[in-house]
Amino acid sequence: MRETDALANARREMEICNACRYCEGFCAVFPAMELRREFSAGDLSYLANLCHNCRGCYYACQYAPPHEWGINVPRTFQELRAETYAEYAWPRRFAQLFDRNGTIVSLVTALGIALVLMLAAGLVDPDALYRAHPVVPGSFYAVIPLWAMQATGILTFGFSLIALAMGARNFWRDAGPRERPGPVALGIALWDVLTLKNLGGGGHGCNDASERFSMRRRWLHHAMFYGFFLCFAATCTAFVYGTLFGWEAPYALTSVPVLLGTVGGLLLLVGTVGLFAMKLVDDPMPAARNLLGADVALLMLLALAALTGLVLLALRGTGAMGIALAVHLGVILSLFVALPYSKMVHGVYRTAALLRRATERNMKPLGGE
Ligand code: SF4
Ligand code: SF4
Numbered sequence: 001m002r003e004t005d006a007l008a009n010a011r012r013e014m015e016i017c018n019a020c021r022y023c024e025g026f027c028a029v030f031p032a033m034e035l036r037r038e039f040s041a042g043d044l045s046y047l048a049n050l051c052h053n054c055r056g057c058y059y060a061c062q063y064a065p066p067h068e069w070g071i072n073v074p075r076t077f078q079e080l081r082a083e084t085y086a087e088y089a090w091p092r093r094f095a096q097l098f099d100r101n102g103t104i105v106s107l108v109t110a111l112g113i114a115l116v117l118m119l120a121a122g123l124v125d126p127d128a129l130y131r132a133h134p135v136v137p138g139s140f141y142a143v144i145p146l147w148a149m150q151a152t153g154i155l156t157f158g159f160s161l162i163a164l165a166m167g168a169r170n171f172w173r174d175a176g177p178r179e180r181p182g183p184v185a186l187g188i189a190l191w192d193v194l195t196l197k198n199l200g201g202g203g204h205g206c207n208d209a210s211e212r213f214s215m216r217r218r219w220l221h222h223a224m225f226y227g228f229f230l231c232f233a234a235t236c237t238a239f240v241y242g243t244l245f246g247w248e249a250p251y252a253l254t255s256v257p258v259l260l261g262t263v264g265g266l267l268l269l270v271g272t273v274g275l276f277a278m279k280l281v282d283d284p285m286p287a288a289r290n291l292l293g294a295d296v297a298l299l300m301l302l303a304l305a306a307l308t309g310l311v312l313l314a315l316r317g318t319g320a321m322g323i324a325l326a327v328h329l330g331v332i333l334s335l336f337v338a339l340p341y342s343k344m345v346h347g348v349y350r351t352a353a354l355l356r357r358a359t360e361r362n363m364k365p366l367g368g369e
Pocket of ligand 1: 017024061062071073
């Protein structure tokens, strides 16, 4: 990790916090901070990704603005996290995509939809896009051939997986634990990820919009997180059905892919729209406003993926099915392409940071100043 202004400011704040230690029961960051007196770039990268941005320490801090020290750990770590996303990105030349993320995501989405529409028009009868199709196995492939769906899906998602894995490796080398995590550490980290424990703040939830505690952000994040994975499970199941068993989409309303996709889509929609609404009313002081565009772009893309999937389900027996299918597939392809260069990478780095915290759980804190 390069030395930057954000890194220097994070180091200054951690040194003050390490002397103060008032917030040590708030989250995993402060106990992790107390294990060291000096903070390397890798340590700060780790601590920034361990922070879940609950904002509790900002409202508790006697040195927060307007105090001359201006301690604002949530904002400082948010800025540093954004730098780590670009720093560890793979391939490195794509790191600048993080800078203008909102614009890039919109462009990629528009291109993704246009590509699928062109595929549909070029590979089959263009009229199939506008004709009503009966809801029978194979009717989706009358609009876009199965091989085209599979090829674009495998290429884009495969690239995303490789880019995310390389990013995780870069993070791990710089900010990962010094010793190999054992099974207990893996179990603890997995539990922390699945329960989003750190979004509980000190036990009462986050300071979403103000000094008042609330569990809203944690529940909305849960809805988004599990909604995303149910949708992903629906896509994987449909892929296995089509590839291994030759069972062609669309599937019955009571089938596993449709049930997983419907519940997942609704959860994803509730989570993303709710989190977006919270951004409209939250206190701007503990937030890095220059990163708002990237946050909103990702939320909108996820919401669009859920919404277009539900619309396709509702319209699959009508003449609008062709366009609905092309738009949905275009959004999904865009999501796959944008994944490694969006805020979505925070899931990978935060998991790695929680794993490092779990490996350090038995270390004793060093004395404060
Ligand atoms: S955020 Fe403020 S109150 Fe909390 S440990 Fe740091 S300096 Fe102390
Ligand atoms: S914002 Fe919340 S999670 Fe982040 S350091 Fe402060 S108390 Fe910890």
